[in-house]
Amino acid sequence: MAEPETPFAADQPDPARPPPRFGYFDHDADLGITGCGPTPEAAMEAAAEAMFGVMTDLAAVQPEQELEVQFEEADPELALVTWLNLLLAHAQSRRLVLCRFRLHRSGHQWVGMAAGQPWTASLERGVEVKGATLTQLALTRQDGGWQARCVVDV
């Protein structure tokens, strides 16, 4: 298993990494999220930003506390859903909102880190995400990079 990267200086984005891009697509009842990046892992990090961006304005969240998630998954698409759902679960159980994400893969082993802060009254309240679903789930090559996408239940 790959060693987790040294905890990132989340308030100082690494200039060597292109900024992650995320967005949303329509779904009748819920919401589709997308994340793009030069690698599958970067796209999945961006998808996590998209998901937490549904809940608040991420620009206002401070990366004060970190959490780590580890899991084993051979299927990269199922790894995307697992990653997102583990972030949701650990954030909620610690009453955190997360804003920065890093994910590493070594074979079927995945190690992720995220940073954020406890919910405070000053943070904008968006809509709670209940779970990342398998609907329209995809991790595909796009424009020379990767796109991660799925529908989240809100």
Place this chain on the structure above:
Amino acid sequence: MDIARLRQAGPYEWTLPAAQGEACGEVRLFADAELLRGMDDKVLEQIRNVARLPGLAGAAMTMPDAHWGYGFPIGGVAAFDADAGGVVSAGGVGFDISCGIRCLRTDLMWDELAPQRHHLADSLFREIPAGVGEEGRLRLSSKELDRVMRQGALWAVEQGFGPAEDLPFIEERGNVAGAEPGWVSDLAKKRQLGEMGTLGSGNHYLEVQVVDRILDEEAAAAFGLRLGQVLVSIHCGSRGLGHQIGTDYLLLLAKSAASLGLTLPDRELACAPIRSEVGQHYLGAMNSAINCALANRQILAALTRRVFARYWPGCRIETLFDVSHNTCKVERHRVEDHERTLYVHRKGATRAFGPGHPGLPDAYHAVGQPVIIGGSMGTGSYILAGNPPEQNRAFASASHGAGRAMSRHQALKYWHGRQLVDELAARGILIRTGSLRGAAEEAPGAYKDVDRVAEVTEAAGLARRVAFLRPKICIKG
């Protein structure tokens, strides 16, 4: 939806002819042509996939408020027979297990309440934990949470949250059998320790409503409804526990499908044979979440009562009914002249037992179960009554809401939260929310015409309209 693909089987009933050689059960859609045209084609695709699952009894069906969901369409109903190799599907229940509505009937008239409406709205908003990131005031131990999962609303009543008289008016008398907390993950339990007595966000709400129209005098009398009366509806579910159980089993069942001999038409329909070990584990966990949801709504009802008692000491607030609309329930139904035990999945659909059903409290035996169609915060909601099986041919199921007409993302392009809240206030509807973005996503214009959904629900024989409720105060997460 392209209705040219459908065959009209009745004024409000349509079927989808199976393609040549296709192994697909019957598909039946309850709606009129206008509602069908307004639905996404994916609704048809999703319900057709449901009809391809093994052990389907009768038809896979959609209700008039159906819209595109994940796995099952929202407004989807399907029953499976364990004796015929039937399955239980985590995708057929969803993440918000046992999301539903508790409807409370007060003895207050709107004229009495109106002078205090601003204070009441502020107090409810203060006392009802709502919105993303909010915790409840209760903090449970793991042992206590196990009791919640086994006992449901009964646990809440024993803790002093409301009277025992509420219990007969909750589905399964507030305590569904078959809960097995041992099949709930530690992570799911951990997520729930601070979540009891919380409303959540999105389309969840607590609404103070007034009876605006009576459409069936006899049933209204049985339900204790009269014009001008104040009701309170609480829409929420099993919170983090249910979300995590949905997450855990969705992936587990999706991955187990091949080894269980199942070919899933859509991974999201993750399911397992009812009699399989993993199928039984899911049922034990799902029933734990149902009990958690029933306890959660019982606590919220008690918090609501406490707020009302501050302004109107001695006012009586009783439970009209508590209905869930994301469940899989074991029920007896007649299919092709045979009485069978079926696992009825209702994803965004309400149970609607008809008159005389043994599962109903005595007070409702003559008229049937109260069915609640929750509308948007700007339009209104309906209370209906369940019909006998001769009229309701959907395994005693009916619509659960207005159904979205537009995505949340689209809604944000049309409405701004502050403006919307001000416009509703000008119409006499007080909104209290910590999320203006969430309010915009829930704009009344983003929903279908609830009047039409209720009319078609009645015309299709699913349930009959009893009363229309107009919103006055809405607490949104």
